[in-house]
Amino acid sequence: MRRGIAASALALILACSLTACGGSDQASGSSGNPAKDGGTVTWWDTSDAKAEAPTYRAIVADFEAKYPKIKVNYVNVPFADAQNRISTAFSTGSDAPDVIRSEVGWTPELAAQHYLRPLDGTPALVGAKDFLPNPAAATRYEGKTYAVPQVTDTMALFYNKRMFAAAGIDHPPVTVDELKTDSALIKKKLGKTGFYLRGDDAYWTLPFIYGEGGDLVDADTKTVTVDNAAGVRAFKVIKGLVDSGAAKTSLTDGWTKMMSDFQAGDVAMMINGPWALSTVRKGGGAFAAPSNLGIAVVPAGSAGQGAPQGGQSYAVYANSKNIAASELFVQYMSSSEVQAKITKALGVLPTRKSVWARPDIASIDSVKSFKKAIDKVHQRPWIPEGDSLFAPLATEYAALLSGKESPQSAARNTGDAYRKNLGWK
Structure with a gap:
C-alpha cells in the first residue's frame, strides 16, 4: 500500500541527491x-492501531519471551504521518527508531539518502531465496538489499455477494465494461450505487492505468x-x-x-487491498x-488486468546503536513461523514461498482470493523519486473528477510535472 509523499520528504530526497545523508552504505x-x-x-510499526497493532504487540511479546535480554520499545506510528516522521528522525538522529516498517515505495528513497543499513550477509536476511521475487525486488536499490519483506499486497475488487445475488449477477465483473453493466443492474434493482471509486488518493488510478497498458514512467529509459495514449x-x-x-x-x-458505504451496503x-480485510471483517x-x-x-x-505491487518491509536504521539486536529482531519478525501467525491473524499476504505452500495458509x-491478483501484479518503479510521482497525479486526478480538467489535459499536466521534477524526457 502507498500514500502520497509529503512535501518535506520530497525536499529531503532532492537535498540528498546532492550530498550524502545518513550513515555509511557499508554493512560491517x-x-x-x-x-x-x-x-x-x-x-516503529505503521500498522492499523486498532485492527492490526494488537497482533504485532503479541508477536513482540513472543520475541521478548524468547530473547529475555532484549527489550523491544514498540511504537505504533499512524501510517499517514509515518513517512514524514521517519525522514525527520533519520535526518536529525533525534529519537530515531532502530527498525521501521517501511512501505515498499519508501525503501529506495531512504536508501538513496543513506538512512538504511544494507542487509546482505547480515543475520537479518536469512533464507533470502525463500522470498517471492516481486517483494524481494522492492527491497533492493543499486544492487544492495536494504530491507526484508514483511507482507506483500496488491489491489483487488471487493464485492458484496448478497447484493450481487439480489441484482441477479452471478459473477464479479471481469472487465470495466462489465463493471458498468453490473452497476446499472444494481442501481435498477436495488437503488444503490454499484461502485465506489476513491477520489482522494492517486494510488487508486493505477489499476486503470495498467489496465489500458500504461504506466507512470519507464525507469529503464528515463521516459x-x-x-x-494509454494514459489518456x-x-x-x-x-x-x-x-x-x-x-x-x-x-x-x-x-x-468508501469503507463506510461499503460496510453499510450502500x-x-x-x-482495495488486503490491508482493509481486518477492518471490513471486524466492522459488522x-x-x-x-x-x-x-x-x-x-x-x-x-x-x-493489472494492479500495483505493494507491501511492507522491515528496515534497519544505518546509525542504530543497537545493530545486532535489531538484526535479530528483523530475522525473527520475517521468519516463516511469524509470517504464518500474522497471516492467520490478519489475513495479510506472506512474502515467503514456504509460507504460501503451507496447507493451513x-x-x-x-x-486464496488474492492469489490470482498477486499473480497479475504490476511492478512500480523502484526509484528514490517513486513516491513523489503521486503528488502531481493526485492534483490532476482531483481536477479530472471535479470536471476542471479533461482526460487529455489531466494526463498532459501530470506528465509535464514529472518531466520538470525528474528531468526526464
Whole structure:
C-alpha cells in the first residue's frame, strides 16, 4: 500500500541527491551475541492501531519471551504521518527508531539518502531465496538489499455477494465494461450505487492505468509515459465511470467514506487491498457474516488486468546503536513461523514461498482470493523519486473528477510535472 509523499520528504530526497545523508552504505558484520548480550530495539510499526497493532504487540511479546535480554520499545506510528516522521528522525538522529516498517515505495528513497543499513550477509536476511521475487525486488536499490519483506499486497475488487445475488449477477465483473453493466443492474434493482471509486488518493488510478497498458514512467529509459495514449485512455475510463453513474466518489476523506458505504451496503463494490480485510471483517454491517465478502482480480481495461505491487518491509536504521539486536529482531519478525501467525491473524499476504505452500495458509480465504491478483501484479518503479510521482497525479486526478480538467489535459499536466521534477524526457 502507498500514500502520497509529503512535501518535506520530497525536499529531503532532492537535498540528498546532492550530498550524502545518513550513515555509511557499508554493512560491517554484526558483532557480539545479541541473545546473550541483550539490548533495546525501538520499532516503529505503521500498522492499523486498532485492527492490526494488537497482533504485532503479541508477536513482540513472543520475541521478548524468547530473547529475555532484549527489550523491544514498540511504537505504533499512524501510517499517514509515518513517512514524514521517519525522514525527520533519520535526518536529525533525534529519537530515531532502530527498525521501521517501511512501505515498499519508501525503501529506495531512504536508501538513496543513506538512512538504511544494507542487509546482505547480515543475520537479518536469512533464507533470502525463500522470498517471492516481486517483494524481494522492492527491497533492493543499486544492487544492495536494504530491507526484508514483511507482507506483500496488491489491489483487488471487493464485492458484496448478497447484493450481487439480489441484482441477479452471478459473477464479479471481469472487465470495466462489465463493471458498468453490473452497476446499472444494481442501481435498477436495488437503488444503490454499484461502485465506489476513491477520489482522494492517486494510488487508486493505477489499476486503470495498467489496465489500458500504461504506466507512470519507464525507469529503464528515463521516459515519462503517464500522458501517452494509454494514459489518456485510462483517464477517460476513470471519468466515464463517474459520469455514467456507475461509480460514486469523493475528493475528501475518501478512505472513511468508501469503507463506510461499503460496510453499510450502500455500494456493492470497491477496489482495495488486503490491508482493509481486518477492518471490513471486524466492522459488522453488511459483512457481519464474513462469507458475504467476495474478492476478485481488478476488472480489466482494454489491455488486460493489472494492479500495483505493494507491501511492507522491515528496515534497519544505518546509525542504530543497537545493530545486532535489531538484526535479530528483523530475522525473527520475517521468519516463516511469524509470517504464518500474522497471516492467520490478519489475513495479510506472506512474502515467503514456504509460507504460501503451507496447507493451513493456502486454505485461508484471503490468501486464496488474492492469489490470482498477486499473480497479475504490476511492478512500480523502484526509484528514490517513486513516491513523489503521486503528488502531481493526485492534483490532476482531483481536477479530472471535479470536471476542471479533461482526460487529455489531466494526463498532459501530470506528465509535464514529472518531466520538470525528474528531468526526464
